[in-house]
Amino acid sequence: MAKNIMRLVVIGNGMAGIRTLEELLKMSHEEFDITVFGAEQQPNYNRILLSPVLSGEMSFQDTVLNDWSWYKENNITLHTGKLVTKIDRQRCVVETDDGLSVSYDRLLIATGSNPIVLPVPGASLPGVIAYRSIDDVEKMLALAQDKNKTGKRAVVMGGGLLGLEAANGLSLQGMEVSVVHLCEWLMERQLDKAGGDLLKKALEKRGLKFYLARQTESILGEDKVTGLRFKDGEEIAADLVVMAVGIRPNIVLAKSAGIHCERGIVVNDTMQTYDPKIYSVGECVQHRGQTYGLVAPLFEQAKVAANHLAEYGRMRYEGSSVSTKLKVTGIDLFSAGDFNPGPEDEELLLQDAARGVYKKLVLRDNKIRGAVMYGDTVDGPWYFQMLRDGTDVSEMREHILFGQSHLGDAGRGGAASVANMADTAEICGCNGVCKGAIVKAIVDKKLFTLEEVRAHTKASSSCGSCTGLVESILANTLGGDYSTKTSKKSICACTDATHEEIREAIIQRSLKTLPELMQALNWKTSDGCAKCRPALNYYLLSALPGKYDDDSRSRFINERVHANIQKDGTYSVIPRIWGGVTSPSELRSIADIADKYQVPTVKITGGQRIDLLGVTKENLPKMWGDLVAAGFVSGHAYGKSLRTVKTCVGSEWCRFGTQDSTGLGIKVEKMTWGSWTPHKFKIAVSGCPRNCAEATIKDFGVVCVDSGYEIHVGGNGGIKVRVTDFLCKVSTEEEVMEYCGAFMQVYREEAHYLDRTAPWIERVGLAYVKQRVVEDAAGRAELYARFLESQRYSQDDPWKERAEGKDAHEYAALATIE
Amino acid sequence: MNWIQIGKLNDIPRQGSRVVNTATGEIALFRSVDDQVFALNNRCPHKGGPLSEGIVHGKRVTCPLHSWQIDLETGTAVAPDAGCAHRHEVRVAHGVLFLNVEAGVCKA
Numbered sequence: 001m002a003k004n005i006m007r008l009v010v011i012g013n014g015m016a017g018i019r020t021l022e023e024l025l026k027m028s029h030e031e032f033d034i035t036v037f038g039a040e041q042q043p044n045y046n047r048i049l050l051s052p053v054l055s056g057e058m059s060f061q062d063t064v065l066n067d068w069s070w071y072k073e074n075n076i077t078l079h080t081g082k083l084v085t086k087i088d089r090q091r092c093v094v095e096t097d098d099g100l101s102v103s104y105d106r107l108l109i110a111t112g113s114n115p116i117v118l119p120v121p122g123a124s125l126p127g128v129i130a131y132r133s134i135d136d137v138e139k140m141l142a143l144a145q146d147k148n149k150t151g152k153r154a155v156v157m158g159g160g161l162l163g164l165e166a167a168n169g170l171s172l173q174g175m176e177v178s179v180v181h182l183c184e185w186l187m188e189r190q191l192d193k194a195g196g197d198l199l200k201k202a203l204e205k206r207g208l209k210f211y212l213a214r215q216t217e218s219i220l221g222e223d224k225v226t227g228l229r230f231k232d233g234e235e236i237a238a239d240l241v242v243m244a245v246g247i248r249p250n251i252v253l254a255k256s257a258g259i260h261c262e263r264g265i266v267v268n269d270t271m272q273t274y275d276p277k278i279y280s281v282g283e284c285v286q287h288r289g290q291t292y293g294l295v296a297p298l299f300e301q302a303k304v305a306a307n308h309l310a311e312y313g314r315m316r317y318e319g320s321s322v323s324t325k326l327k328v329t330g331i332d333l334f335s336a337g338d339f340n341p342g343p344e345d346e347e348l349l350l351q352d353a354a355r356g357v358y359k360k361l362v363l364r365d366n367k368i369r370g371a372v373m374y375g376d377t378v379d380g381p382w383y384f385q386m387l388r389d390g391t392d393v394s395e396m397r398e399h400i401l402f403g404q405s406h407l408g409d410a411g412r413g414g415a416a417s418v419a420n421m422a423d424t425a426e427i428c429g430c431n432g433v434c435k436g437a438i439v440k441a442i443v444d445k446k447l448f449t450l451e452e453v454r455a456h457t458k459a460s461s462s463c464g465s466c467t468g469l470v471e472s473i474l475a476n477t478l479g480g481d482y483s484t485k486t487s488k489k490s491i492c493a494c495t496d497a498t499h500e501e502i503r504e505a506i507i508q509r510s511l512k513t514l515p516e517l518m519q520a521l522n523w524k525t526s527d528g529c530a531k532c533r534p535a536l537n538y539y540l541l542s543a544l545p546g547k548y549d550d551d552s553r554s555r556f557i558n559e560r561v562h563a564n565i566q567k568d569g570t571y572s573v574i575p576r577i578w579g580g581v582t583s584p585s586e587l588r589s590i591a592d593i594a595d596k597y598q599v600p601t602v603k604i605t606g607g608q609r610i611d612l613l614g615v616t617k618e619n620l621p622k623m624w625g626d627l628v629a630a631g632f633v634s635g636h637a638y639g640k641s642l643r644t645v646k647t648c649v650g651s652e653w654c655r656f657g658t659q660d661s662t663g664l665g666i667k668v669e670k671m672t673w674g675s676w677t678p679h680k681f682k683i684a685v686s687g688c689p690r691n692c693a694e695a696t697i698k699d700f701g702v703v704c705v706d707s708g709y710e711i712h713v714g715g716n717g718g719i720k721v722r723v724t725d726f727l728c729k730v731s732t733e734e735e736v737m738e739y740c741g742a743f744m745q746v747y748r749e750e751a752h753y754l755d756r757t758a759p760w761i762e763r764v765g766l767a768y769v770k771q772r773v774v775e776d777a778a779g780r781a782e783l784y785a786r787f788l789e790s791q792r793y794s795q796d797d798p799w800k801e802r803a804e805g806k807d808a809h810e811y812a813a814l815a816t817i818e
Numbered sequence: 819m820n821w822i823q824i825g826k827l828n829d830i831p832r833q834g835s836r837v838v839n840t841a842t843g844e845i846a847l848f849r850s851v852d853d854q855v856f857a858l859n860n861r862c863p864h865k866g867g868p869l870s871e872g873i874v875h876g877k878r879v880t881c882p883l884h885s886w887q888i889d890l891e892t893g894t895a896v897a898p899d900a901g902c903a904h905r906h907e908v909r910v911a912h913g914v915l916f917l918n919v920e921a922g923v924c925k926a
Contacts, residue, residue: 553833
């Protein structure tokens, strides 16, 4: 064998081990000589779908992730039904029970976990089954479906996630099911007592029986199981006993080879064990003191392990915090984080027994530490996101328990429960994706993660406001084991770097161009992609005003040609109309220009301007030349930039007006126009609290009152309407200008590209924004100064430049041939 | 074969695109970051978006309308999307571009 081919042996043919191989094959161009050992007879199947197989909603074949041909196609030698009995670390060889030995350069241990079998008398009787593998499920099904059997009584030991799913499955198969649990309430690791009691009530309605706070003394029976006796002497009859009291990392083999183990096989952040040639992933692993039994952390580990097996040496696994959803059809339950409050913690509670709704949030220092939800879980992913982001929630404490949807949810009728939605219900309004299409993709294409669903269905890939719904659908479809990943999110597949890391690198390592930036941060692609390039271009532009050469090739088409592309490939042209105030002569010029270029549609926009639609690209520079000659500049209606400053007439005419809102609006627009921002930015100034300019759904809104100016931030219309948060009140126009510039500048410097102000504020918390813009007067002055400095370079009218010939190649065909 | 001289390599910006009008519709020429040139029908197989206006990265272009990615070498959509913007032959000789305007092909 050629020397450069690495021999990789994998012990364990389950989800973690095989996922690692998939990641490895995907990322590495090197050849590997791969051998896989599996103790079970089957190819790799989806263990988290055992419950639907048990309840009859799926067949085993539906759960197979990699069929036999996959191993063949990838040249992987697969040994199923073979037990590895020895790892000889000196000689780098593994040996099996039937005498086979295979050498390795790298070894991956993915032996998973074993079900815990309680050491009670009778535990080894026929009819006592663990709940772990497809074999176990088949045994249970055989018993449940046996027509000749008289007894159909099942006892499930364990009232945790797995036990309840098993109980529900058996009950659907027509058995009488009792659940025995040591603790006072069900799922005590995921639920507090109140939540557990609600769950119990719901399951009792479905015919399950519970024996809580009971200890089993022995399992009864002679040649097969007949019943169960508790410590207090009571006995119950049983034809089947399922042990689902928990799992334990399977570390026997690793231990016998002298690899350092505690509760699991101890690994570092690269998933390497104490033997540098041996890696380990999955449920057998102990990482930073934690063991994991859910699928998302395993997949993250797989990615990291593959990266190091491929000798890229780039990624680290930093642990996961997990959320859980029980999937017993029709029962919605969600929990995340640490939900048993300590002495320093606060508890927020909402309980509505009639609706069967229970929500609890545990806070410390105004940050969410844990959440338990029952009955209405649609906001679970939202809370979980804030938990992960460490968002300061002090400003939303009053309404946080009512969820995100009270803020409005256009287009999907505010549906609260994904489980009860029809297949035809539209989930992603941006891309028109229905629930049925998402479920079908998850099942048919065997998807596990939000990213995969996005790639296959496009759902949640545009504005992202349906992300919570899509995650709920994933959880509902995949069952109890779904959990979202928690480690940092890179900005796209070209890199492992996050938005924050990129911005930090630009400043700290004084990176000045796109290629420099990509090289410094180890971009995996030659020149990025359509996701990262516009983001990087913006970050450089905002960090280096006046010094960075805008890369037009990294601009989305609208910003490259300074007009909005329409569905037929023509463009729309919107000249700036300061504060929405115009004049007969301006209107006459627009009318003449519209005539001259035969503009098919002229429309008044929501931002108090005039939209000229259907202009061909060749005509744009000429038309702009005419507009510029008539005194107009670009309206930037096409950009991630300041759009409009909407105003009402204010004190000049209105009998209610308190201040000169039009005049102030024009001043604000003259100051801010031309600035590039992470996403579009809209401003409005209303002359009195009647708020005719709708300032409270803008990114920055001013409401004039007799005594001064109220400043509101973080609002938007659109898919998810969000009303602004009140920032502060100031007394002069000069202050309004300063606060406006300072607020825009924090947003420009710190928000993720493509975040509007609303999601940005929801992530960092309003308290933070107040601290930067209101409380810290010196900091505010600096932000304002930086904003004005940056504006010195951004107020050259792009239309004028292009009318004079800049970028002419963008607007003309290369050639015309007959 | 029907090779026609259409312009110079430097008429197309790096990571950019230009359009050639033909009797049967527009053909978009793309220049990758490493100066390779590709030609496709200027219609995304999804909803007809003008590919010439997309962002060019690696040997792919991302459609400006709904972000489908099209492989410039084959003209096919990158999985999981499926479809094909027909590919045309193009040659660069001494910095001059020649396009074969016969009907585009669709093969990997």
